[in-house]
Amino acid sequence: MANEILVAADDAGMVRGAMRGLGAQRSEAPDGIDEYVHRYVLPDTGDDPPVVPQVVGQLRAQGNSPRVGLNHVFAANAIPISGQPKLHGGTATDPVPAPQPEIGGVATDSRVVRVAVIDTGLDPAALTLPVFYQHQRHGRHEPDAVYENPAVRRIGLMGGHGTAAAGIIARYARRAHLTSIQVLNVHGICDEWTLAAGILRARDAGAEIISMSLGGTYVGDEEPLALKAVLDDLPAGTVVVAAAGNVDAATPNFYPASRPGVVSVAAIDTTDPAGTEVPAPFSNTGDWITACAPGVRVHAPYVFGTWNYGANPIDFTGAVAWSGTSFATPFVAAQIAANTTLKETCAEAADRLFGGLTRSFPGYGRYVAAPPGFILQ
Template identity: 35%
Template sequence: MPASKAFAENDYSDPRTDEQRERERRQVRRQVASLKRLARDSYYQRRAFAKLDGRRRSRAERVQLQAIQRARRPDVIVAEGSVVTWDAEGCRCRDVEVDPEAPASMLRAAEALRADGVGAAVNYVIPLAGYIKGAGGPEPSAGARPFGGTGTPAPQAALVAVLDTGISADTRSDGYLAMPVDAGDIDALDEFPPDGLLDAGAGHGAFVAGIVQQVAPDARVLVHKVMDSDGITTDAALADGLRRAAAAGAKIINMSLGTETLDDSAPPALRAAVGELREQGVLVVCAAGNSADCEPVWPAALSTEFDNVVAVAALDPAGDPASWSSHGDWVTCSTIGEGVVSTYVEGTEDGMLIDDPDPDTYGPDSWACWTGTSFAAPQITGALVRLMSEDSTLDTPAEALRALQQRGGTLDGGYGWSVRILPGT
């Protein structure tokens, strides 16, 4: 049964001409091809990682990366020189001495601590899905939509936290992304290195927050920066971000990020934090990943253990399962994640980073077209907020999730129940 509409068709009218839509379709096909290649081609993955790693070495104070190889599966990225330890008082980071030329030394450091009776694991790097932008980065879009809200968030709306790269300090004139943001939550856009070009994860948070606002214009949105402008965070840092968002009063948290692990078990700090949030009634909406297989991606795969985790896979614009999306029995639901249009940032792309001989420059009030489960998850987040705002009988995000499911359809193959919200390209 195809995915059904969650909201009225005319909510999301398409301002693009046929020529503009066709141009963007060609770009989306390139994005899809890049995601598939990143999922399956180990040489391509390692080349993308080498670019990212090399750019960061000049910033020794920031998270440094090591890739640990797995047989017949994509490499896993961990934080160099850092492990997560735990005891009865909880999880914490510990610095360790390692050889940066020998990734396996990270595993040996964790093993040595366990041999001494200390709970320990590598500190997983949790990136934006698919080694960040890859060769199929965002493309300029003519699909700008008028802001549908009043500019004053509805006081009865559940507070949403978007944990991502933050948003740019630039002020838009179209009504989007006007929420107050602390200085520490600003997306720096250009750090690795500061060369006047957009970093690997730059603009991701603005894109995700804009999706929430398209679906629920009067939502109360907090944007918390948990990733740097390369789209990099760690297990321990993300756990801290979850607690910070819950302490600020967020009832729904969106995380458009994820990682696989060495043994298919959850990163320990993240697992502990999500368990705490469950006791507080906080719903966590997570991107399922872009791995084109059933391997669990965390934190989304925590849905098998915690009923407050919603794992969101992607559909193509026709409402069929996206071939590049992660999927499996741990996926809760799916919506369109291919060719999604949303708000972006000012700046010029780094053509070397994204293998683009003709990098784009984005001006004020820019919009872009992008592909990934990162952009399916915030549609579900926005829909939950909107349902709670429109129906006073829905007191909790969990009740809103059940109401949204009733509007959806069913799909086979590990994509959960499905619903159409924003159109794709």
């Protein structure tokens, strides 16, 4: 984020004088994030703006090495600013309208698990769809803005992204207690400070599994400051599941998926009529990836309205076929929730689930197969 600097709360006193000299203003803090990290905004100096990475380097070089960082941008499936290609319905294709998906979960002996989806939120209108309406356990759903123009129901580029992700969990983890946290706007973008605050809201909602179909690369060798602080402070046993990204690259710092301990999820293409299963052409790869699941033409509940980003407007009536590691991710989160027994933490259930998988794709992790109906053929 232009002209923005993050400072660890405990180290703020070390740089206060320098910040005052730069004319930086401290931002109002949401949701307890101020206990971890402060955000400062440098003044706009017109034709000669400060080079923020250099300013960060200078501040870090002060005595006692204060923890200072950039305010990185994170994004959903399709935001060019972070290198993510458009993957609506298939590689570089438009979204595909679909019929309503059937309820996909089966009865298990799992316990009730609190799952938080951190994304664009959940469209309140979607709660009338069968996948959500017949799901009995709901927490607080922060609303998905959905529309660029509500008057004509023109769907934003990533409007409904969080609705689809939450719908996949509701469909395949029927005993999950589901909460939606809104951090991404309808274009699918948020900053690190906002994302970190959203993670705190998920924690405060009691989330045992946090699913994030978003990510981005970061500058330098150090983890993003605000995210590291809040992820380090999650309760023991919390499982964080994150999308591995969609740029067909082996980037080692796609965050938060590349963070040690995070369940990072790549995508597999299972749409070949002959039954061949191969890594999706868009999916990131690397030895840091934990698992993979089908991620091409995933059949999910969606929103109502018109999507205008393709060659022609496309009308949607509450369901979609959508592609990306964004949609493999909540399925893996759902499988962890659906396999967590009464005597287990979700982390223990995840270890047991992945330890029992017999198939893997080198560079894409262990394969979590999906049942018929998960993708739209």
